[in-house]
Amino acid sequence: MTIRDIAAIALFAAFITALGFVPPVFVPFFPAVPLSLHSMGPILAGACLGAKRGFYAVALFWILLLAGLAFAGGSTGPAAFMGPMGGYIGGFGLAALITGLAYYYWPHPIIAQEFLFMAVGGIIALYAAGIAWLIFLTKISLTQALWLNAIFLPGDSAKIILCIFIRRRLYRSAPHAFRV
Amino acid sequence: MLCRPPAFFFNLAPSIKLAALFALSFILFFIDNIVILAGLAAAPIIIYRLAGFSVGSLGRCLFPAAILALLLFLFQFFATDFAAAGRAALRLFALLGFAAAVTATTANSALLAALERALRVLAPFGLKPRQTALALALTLRFMPLTRQIWHDIRAAQQARGGAQSLARLGLLISLWLSRLVTMQEDIAQAIEARGFDDEEREDS
Secondary structure, eight states: OHHHHHHHHHHHHHHHHHHHOOOOOOEEEEEEEEEOTTTTTHHHHHHHHHHHHHHHHHHHHHHHHHHTTSSSTTTHHHHHHHTTTHHHHHHHHHHHHHHEEEEEESOOOOHHHHHHHHHHIIIIHHHHHHHHHHHHHHOOOHHHHHHEEEEEHHHHHHHHHHHHHHHHHHHHHHHHGOOO | OSSSSSSHHSOOOOOHHHHHHHHHHHHHGOOHHHHHHHHHHHHHHHHHTTOOOOHHHHHHHHHHHHHHHHHHHHHHHHHHHHHHHHHHHHHHHHHHHHHHHHHTTHHHHHHHHHHHHHHHTTTGGGGOHHHHHHHHHHHHHHHHHHHHHHHHHHHHHHHHOOOOOOOHHHHHHHHHHHHHHHHHHHHEEEEEHHOOOOOHHHHH
């Protein structure tokens, strides 16, 4: 791994950390649930850096979170991992890995394909990890956990659209930044 | 009377605290006795008081998770019974309380150093400690700059006016990321110019 790779990984780890400080926004067509931008970080890390480097960026974020230098779901330190959001935070790694792998195998996707890549990584994989931990932690049923997550689906779909827009703009302005 | 916080909780090695916390996170799920669970949920309050912190500061730490915990309690209450819902909520609060106590009684630098030491154990599995240390150092360098650039871009956008929309948010983040990438390349070039050849040193 070169210095540029390490710097890119560090940058995305800082970017994921910074997204945790960005206040939630309200989606116009679904104002009931505020939209936290945090999960955009691992999706974009996977899409821009590839699976391995994207995962490393998330791993660095985990270290910072564990050390109390970052925030996720309003928590920091080991509490962030032990709380109800712990599964989603763990799922960040899965989201970066799966999104990165999809871009590795299909490097020039059309918009619909991109939506699929990011939805599989940033929604299905992320929710799967989050739901699994939620069930383990609280012993609720799968149906209950699915309902709890369903309210976030419109907002997360909007996030995927944002990620596609951001990735495409970044690809036009700084194609050399991509390491997929 | 708690005039001076006792050093015990602060002096305990972060690695021991983290190991105890992870052990507790598993042990808790085998405890079904609601009295023991209530005692464990109350224990962090005692630790907080003994360490010289106010109960309010623990409350502030737990507040973000409390809303979701309440939601889960209601789900459990309607799906099963009060005891099961209470057990789930108490487990959650015990876990979060102990985790918050570890964070409150350990300096960030000490936790980071403990994690770096722990990562060295993974060296035989391909993890390069020097690269990891460099990545961590760079991330810590980037963190304040990242926030600064975000505030600059946001302030510039607000000065221009206009309604908030998803498209504008997308534009804002892409501008942010674009500036971050430029900054990162400059820093990478500067490190390379100083002759930091990581591959060479790592192999030697």
